[in-house]
Structure formats: structure tokens, C-alpha cells
Amino acid sequence: MPYRDLREFIKRLEMEGELRRIKAEVDWNLELSHIAKINEERGGPALLFENVRGYKSPVFTSAFASTSRLALAMDMPKSSHLVDLMREWVKRTANKIPPKWVADAPCRQNVDEGDKVNLLKFPVPKFYPRDGGRYFGTAVIEITKDPDTGWVNLGTYRMQLLDEKTLATNFIKGKHAELMLQKYRERKEPMPIAVVVGADPVLFLVAAARLPAFESEYDIAGALRGEPVEVVKGLTVDLPIPATAEIVVEGEVDPFETKPEGPFGEYTGYYSGVGAAPRPFMKVKAVYYRDNPIFWVTTVGRAVTDTHMTMALTYGATLWQELEAMKIPGIKAVYCPPEGAGRMIAIISVKQMYPGHAMQVGTAAISTEMGAYGLKTVIVVDDDIDPWDLSRVLWALSFRFQPIRAEIIKRGRSTPLDPSLPVDARDITSRIIIDATIPFEWKEKPIPVELDPEVRKRVEGRWKELFG
Numbered sequence: 098m099p100y101r102d103l104r105e106f107i108k109r110l111e112m113e114g115e116l117r118r119i120k121a122e123v124d125w126n127l128e129l130s131h132i133a134k135i136n137e138e139r140g141g142p143a144l145l146f147e148n149v150r151g152y153k154s155p156v157f158t159s160a161f162a163s164t165s166r167l168a169l170a171m172d173m174p175k176s177s178h179l180v181d182l183m184r185e186w187v188k189r190t191a192n193k194i195p196p197k198w199v200a201d202a203p204c205r206q207n208v209d210e211g212d213k214v215n216l217l218k219f220p221v222p223k224f225y226p227r228d229g230g231r232y233f234g235t236a237v238i239e240i241t242k243d244p245d246t247g248w249v250n251l252g253t254y255r256m257q258l259l260d261e262k263t264l265a266t267n268f269i270k271g272k273h274a275e276l277m278l279q280k281y282r283e284r285k286e287p288m289p290i291a292v293v294v295g296a297d298p299v300l301f302l303v304a305a306a307r308l309p310a311f312e313s314e315y316d317i318a319g320a321l322r323g324e325p326v327e328v329v330k331g332l333t334v335d336l337p338i339p340a341t342a343e344i345v346v347e348g349e350v351d352p353f354e355t356k357p358e359g360p361f362g363e364y365t366g367y368y369s370g371v372g373a374a375p376r377p378f379m380k381v382k383a384v385y386y387r388d389n390p391i392f393w394v395t396t397v398g399r400a401v402t403d404t405h406m407t408m409a410l411t412y413g414a415t416l417w418q419e420l421e422a423m424k425i426p427g428i429k430a431v432y433c434p435p436e437g438a439g440r441m442i443a444i445i446s447v448k449q450m451y452p453g454h455a456m457q458v459g460t461a462a463i464s465t466e467m468g469a470y471g472l473k474t475v476i477v478v479d480d481d482i483d484p485w486d487l488s489r490v491l492w493a494l495s496f497r498f499q500p501i502r503a504e505i506i507k508r509g510r511s512t513p514l515d516p517s518l519p520v521d522a523r524d525i526t527s528r529i530i531i532d533a534t535i536p537f538e539w540k541e542k543p544i545p546v547e548l549d550p551e552v553r554k555r556v557e558g559r560w561k562e563l564f565g
């Protein structure tokens with residue numbers, strides 16, 4: 098059964114021993130995020146801060162910092178591996194389920210409009226000392242609509258709290274909300290937007306996923322849940338809003354106005370290097386929220402946080418899906434490690450069937466929509482190696498790989514956040530495809546050192562006798 102809302106997910110986490118309620122008073126200013134980050138580094142549970150200084154409502158963190166909690170979000174066995182979740186994601190999303198309009202809107206239990214709007218009434222944390230301010234949107238979903246086609250997009254883009262009625266945006270070039278904003282600019286109209294904090298966990302996962310343009314994340318969330326997402330019409334904007342959301346902020350973004358945004362501790366573990374930059378911002382018209390709304394945040398910063406886990410699952414699944422759509426035979430598994438935020442490194446195992454097959458897979462990966470952005474290193478391994486088994490991958494890199502068989506691509510689309518490039522030259526990245534397979538065309542292949550199967554069976558049968 099899918100979760101109806103964030104509350105049901107939190108309840109499940111608690112039942113599974115995956116949640117800790119923090120009852121002691123904690124400051125939203127750095128203290129809360131530091132507790133969350135250290136807890137994540139120690140492999141701790143998700144946290145519900147119930148006593149944030151100066152606030153009555155709670156803050157929820159570290160939802161996806163472990164694979165077991167990601168598995169619970171997808172209603173999969175807790176013991177699932179990240180790759181099992183990716184495989185399941187690819188399978189489930191084949192049949193999209195559009196959202197369902199409903200009348201009941203728990204998210205409207207409290208409504209503030211016009212002068213009554215005050216975003217400071219929510220326990221918005223400041224995460225890192227060098228951050229430009231408090232961040233309202235981390236585990237956030239922004240809903241916008243293409244003014245020409247009506248395509249509704251859900252995206253996770255951070256939002257800085259500038260004052261009671263203003264949120265700064267950070268739509269990176271080419272992201273779907275930014276493409277839509279370009280269209281509103283051409284029309285000389287403000288872009289209506291709804292911001293959701295705290296929804297069914299699957300909805301946040303799809304908002305953070307890189308899905309193809311013109312596809313609504315609502316349909317994909319429905320597919321992953323096996324049931325439609327229930328939506329209501331916005332109060333001041335013509336957008337579908339998740340009915341059971343904790344907090345919804347409505348307003349508009351003027352495409353011609355900017356305010357300084359940032360800096361923010363990025364998922365690379367570094368600051369972007371450009372400091373505060375002029376970016377479009379949202380003027381808030383209405384806020385509505387459930388009683389005792391749960392404010393959901395993620396820590397971001399240096400890997401591995403739940404942001405990295407989210408990206409590893411959703412980006413990896415998208416890359417896998419796009420490779421399958423290319424109908425290349427033999428692809429066994431795809432793994433995009435969370436240490437690389439699911440974006441910078443992809444490891445793909447393939448059952449080679451013809452000469453050049455491994456390199457075809459590598460070049461295909463960087464040509465997908467997913468891989469064409471930021472992906473710098475593709476490692477292709479034979480199908481006897483699980484791509485998530487990094488010890489075996491390193492073995493293949495040591496004993497199957499030859500640097501001369503790697504291909505370097507000099508110019509590709511980069512993320513502006515990649516600190517391995519100079520701050521003023523981050524549009525273009527190079528890429529490397531590392532073919533760590535045994536070349537298919539070799540007549541004489543290296544002879545593997547294997548245990549004798551008969552003797553192996555026999556000694557395994559004597560294990561108790563030998564080791565007690």
C-alpha cells in the first residue's frame with residue numbers, strides 16, 4: 098500500500114526502528130543540521146526534531162540517508178540493495194498513472210493569504226556556517242506549468258528564505274522550471290508556482306529525479322505508488338497540488354527580476370564559488386498547511402547524505418531506463434554511486450556479444466539525457482562483475498583495463514557546480530569512458546585462476562569440522 102502522506106511514512110519508519118524523535122530543545126540555526134549530519138555520518142536513523150527553539154511544529158531530516166529507508170519509501174524489503182530499487186523503479190514506471198482530482202484537502206487546514214503570509218512561522222534551518230541564509234526548500238517540490246502545452250513539472254530546486262513573503266530560486270540552466278520560466282519571459286508574464294514541503298516520499302523522489310521533458314512527475318509517482326497521487330486545485334494558481342501535503346506556498350516568479358541568492362553548501366561538498374548570485378525569486382501570495390505541519394529538510398553538503406542517496410537511486414534508474422530505451426543488448430546492471438551523487442560516475446556491467454560492444458555501452462551512457470549532464474566517468478565491466486561491488490570493479494580496473502583503451506571526450510555539458518573545473522569555466526566538462534572488460538575479439542583470453550569445483554564442494558561440506 099502506498100503512503101497517503103509523509104505522516105504515514107514517518108509512522109512506518111518508527112515501526113521499523115528507523116526513526117528517532119528528538120525531544121530536547123535544538124536551535125534551527127546550525128545546531129539542527131549539525132546533529133542531522135553527524136547522525137547521518139554515524140549511520141543513524143531518520144530524525145524528527147519535536148522541540149525546535151522558538152517553534153511548535155517539528156522538523157524531519159535524514160529520511161533517505163540509508164538504503165533501507167529508501168526501500169521502505171518504495172514499499173520494498175528493507176534488505177533491498179540500491180540496484181534492486183533501481184530495477185524496481187524501471188519496472189514500475191513503465192505504466193504511468195495520472196493524478197486524481199479530489200475534494201478533500203488536508204493541506205488546507207490552515208490558510209494564510211495576502212498580508213497574513215509569514216514564512217518565518219515555520220522552523221526553517223540554516224545548515225552550514227557559510228550559507229547565505231536559511232533554506233526553506235531542500236526536500237522541496239516546486240510545481241510549474243508550461244504556458245504553451247500545459248505540461249506540469251515537479252522539480253526539486255533549493256529555495257532560500259529571503260523574508261516573510263519572499264523565496265529565492267535556483268533553477269539551473271536547462272532544468273525544466275528554468276525552461277518554463279524562459280517561456281514566461283517571452284510572454285512578459287510572471288510564472289505561477291506552488292512550493293510543497295512534506296509530501297508522500299515517492300513524490301519527493303520523482304521531483305528530484307531527472308525525468309524527460311514533457312513528462313509529468315505526477316504520472317511517474319502514480320506508477321511508482323501503484324495508485325494515483327490525489328491532487329486539488331491551487332488556491333491562487335492554476336496548478337495541481339498534492340492534497341495531503343504538509344505545507345504549500347503559492348505565488349509567482351517574475352522572469353525579469355532578481356535578488357541575491359546563496360551561497361549554499363552544495364552536494365559536491367564545496368561551495369559553488371560564485372558566492373551570492375542574482376537569481377529570480379518567488380513572491381508569495383498564499384500559504385496553507387496542516388495542523389502541526391512537518392517541515393521536511395535534507396542536509397546536502399559532503400557525501401554521503403540523503404540527498405546523495407536520493408540522487409543515486411533516481412539518476413541511476415533514469416540512466417538505466419534510457420539505456421534500455423536505446424535497445425542495446427546485454428546490459429546487465431547500472432550503478433551510479435552515491436559518493437558521486439549518482440551523477441559523476443556510472444558503472445555498467447554488460448554481457449559482451451560482439452566486438453566494440455562495451456564501448457558502445459559507454460558512449461551510449463554519455464549520450465543519454467541523464468548522462469549528457471555532468472557524467473564524467475563511465476566504467477564498463479563484464480557481466481561477471483556486479484557494478485556495485487566496488488572491490489571487484491577495482492580488480493577489473495587493475496587487471497582487465499588498459500589506459501590506451503579508454504576514450505576521452507573533450508567537450509560535454511557540465512554542471513556549474515563541479516569544483517574540479519575553474520569557477521569561471523564550468524559550462525564544459527571532459528569525460529572518460531573506461532572499458533574495463535576483456536576485449537570480446539581476443540582469440541586468446543586470460544585464463545582465470547579458479548578453485549576446483551569438486552574440491553570446493555568437498556571442503557565446504559567439512560566447514561563445521563574445520564572451524565567448529
Ligand SMILES: Cc1cc2nc3c(=O)[nH]c(=O)nc-3n(C[C@H](O)[C@H](O)[C@H](O)COP(=O)(O)O)c2cc1C
Pocket residue numbers: 235236250251252253254255256267268269271272273274304305306307308395397404407408
Ligand atoms: C536536495 C536537492 C536539492 C537540489 N537543488 C537543486 C537546485 O537548487 N537547482 C537545480 O537546478 N537542481 C537542484 N537539484 C537537482 C534537481 O532536483 C534535479 O535535477 C531534477 O531533475 C530537476 O527537475 P527537472 O528535471 O524537472 O528540471 C536538487 C536535488 C536535490 C535532491
